[in-house]
Amino acid sequence: MVRAIFKNLVIAATGAFPDDCPSEQTAKEWAKLRQGRFSSDLDDSVTHLICTDEEFEDKQKNRRIKQAEKGKRKIHIVSWDWYRFSCTHNKKLREKNYDFSSTRVKEKEKFRKQHELERRARNSMIGETWVNPDLYHICTDKTFFEYKIDLFRTSGDEYGALHEKYELYLFESHAKPHLYWFGVKLFHKKDSGKWFVRGIERTSLTPGNLKHEFQQFIKFFELKTSVRWWDRVIKAGTHEKIFFNYSPPTRGKPVGGSMKGDLYDKCLRRNKSRLRRWADLFGDELPADLQIEDAVKEILGNIIDEVCAFLEANLLLGDEASNKLSHEAAKSITKGSADGEGREELHDTTIIENDTESHEIQAALQPRMTVTYSLFAEHNDEEGLDEQNDMVPERH
Structure with a gap:
C-alpha cells in the first residue's frame, strides 16, 4: 500500500532527470500517487527543489537554484536520492541528510580559509617594506588620540601647484609586551589631482620600546614643521611656507597630551593671537x-x-x-x-x-x-613659560 508521504508538498526539479526517473511525467505520477504535487514551474508554492550534485556545484549557471536560495520562502534544495529513496522506502526521509546546505557550508568555509590565506600573504608582503597589519595597530593614548597625523605643504612653479603630504604613524604591536614602530609615508599630487605615494620609510630596522620610537616621531615632526611637538597647537600655522603645516583636530576631537604650559583652550587662544600678529607683520591672509x-x-x-x-x-x-x-x-x-x-x-x-x-x-x-x-580681551601672557621635557604618551 502506497502511503501519502508527500502530502502538502510541492516538488520541482532542475536540470536533467536521472535514469530511474527519466521524465517529468514519471516524476509527476510518483508524486501524485503519494498525495503530493510535482510542479513544472518554480513558484511561491514550491517546498522542495531537486537537483544533482553537479548542477548544484555549477549553480552560477542554474537560474532555478539561485532563485530558490534568494527567495523569501525557504525551499529545501535536495538531491534526487531524497526523492528516490523516499518513494522506495514508502516513507518521507529527513531533508537534512540529503540537503545541499552542508555542501554550502563546506563551500563557505573553503572560501573563508582561502581568503584568509590570501590576506595573510598580502599583509606579509606589506610588512616587508612597511608594517604588517596582522601584527600592529595605530597607537592611541589615554585621551584616545591616534598617533597618525598629516603634514601638508603647497608650492608652485611654471607647471602648476604641487601639493605634498607626510603621514606620520606610531604603531603598537598586538602582542604583549608591546613593541612600537615609527613609520612615515610621503604623497604628492599636482593641482587638484590624485595623491600618489612617493616614499615609504621606517626609521628603525626593528621595532623598539615606546620612548625610543616616540622620540623618532616627534623629531621627524619638528624637522618638517620647525615646531616642537608640545608647541603644535600654540604655533600651528605661524611659520614660513617652506615648512610643512600641521592642523590640530577641532570640534572636540582628541588632540593628544604633551602640550606646553596650559590646556588646549588656552593654547588655541594664544595660537589665534600669534596668527593675527603674523598677518600684521607679513601681510599673510588669516584663516x-x-x-x-x-x-x-x-x-x-x-x-x-x-x-x-x-x-x-x-x-x-x-x-x-x-x-x-x-x-x-x-x-x-x-x-x-x-x-x-x-x-x-x-x-x-x-x-x-x-x-x-x-x-x-x-x-x-x-x-x-x-x-x-x-570677546576683545587678548591673552598676551605667553612670556615666562618654562619649556617642558619630551613627554611620552600614556598608553590607553
Whole structure:
C-alpha cells in the first residue's frame, strides 16, 4: 500500500532527470500517487527543489537554484536520492541528510580559509617594506588620540601647484609586551589631482620600546614643521611656507597630551593671537574662521559704540535732544549694518521717549555689553613659560 508521504508538498526539479526517473511525467505520477504535487514551474508554492550534485556545484549557471536560495520562502534544495529513496522506502526521509546546505557550508568555509590565506600573504608582503597589519595597530593614548597625523605643504612653479603630504604613524604591536614602530609615508599630487605615494620609510630596522620610537616621531615632526611637538597647537600655522603645516583636530576631537604650559583652550587662544600678529607683520591672509570671528567682533563693537553713545547722550541731554539723537543713531546703525558683509538687516528702530525707559534699556544692554567687550580681551601672557621635557604618551 502506497502511503501519502508527500502530502502538502510541492516538488520541482532542475536540470536533467536521472535514469530511474527519466521524465517529468514519471516524476509527476510518483508524486501524485503519494498525495503530493510535482510542479513544472518554480513558484511561491514550491517546498522542495531537486537537483544533482553537479548542477548544484555549477549553480552560477542554474537560474532555478539561485532563485530558490534568494527567495523569501525557504525551499529545501535536495538531491534526487531524497526523492528516490523516499518513494522506495514508502516513507518521507529527513531533508537534512540529503540537503545541499552542508555542501554550502563546506563551500563557505573553503572560501573563508582561502581568503584568509590570501590576506595573510598580502599583509606579509606589506610588512616587508612597511608594517604588517596582522601584527600592529595605530597607537592611541589615554585621551584616545591616534598617533597618525598629516603634514601638508603647497608650492608652485611654471607647471602648476604641487601639493605634498607626510603621514606620520606610531604603531603598537598586538602582542604583549608591546613593541612600537615609527613609520612615515610621503604623497604628492599636482593641482587638484590624485595623491600618489612617493616614499615609504621606517626609521628603525626593528621595532623598539615606546620612548625610543616616540622620540623618532616627534623629531621627524619638528624637522618638517620647525615646531616642537608640545608647541603644535600654540604655533600651528605661524611659520614660513617652506615648512610643512600641521592642523590640530577641532570640534572636540582628541588632540593628544604633551602640550606646553596650559590646556588646549588656552593654547588655541594664544595660537589665534600669534596668527593675527603674523598677518600684521607679513601681510599673510588669516584663516577663514578668524576672518569671520574678527568681522563679527567689529560689527558688535560698532553696534555697542552707537548704543553707548546714545545712552550717554540720553542721560545728559534729556528727552527732546535724545529723541533727535535716537533718530540719528538708528540711521547710523542701519547704514552700518547694510554696508558690512554678512550683517543682518535692521528691522526695528526704537525711539526713546523718556528717562525711565532709557534707564531700563541701559540695564538690559549692560550684560550684553559686558559679554561682548570680554570677546576683545587678548591673552598676551605667553612670556615666562618654562619649556617642558619630551613627554611620552600614556598608553590607553
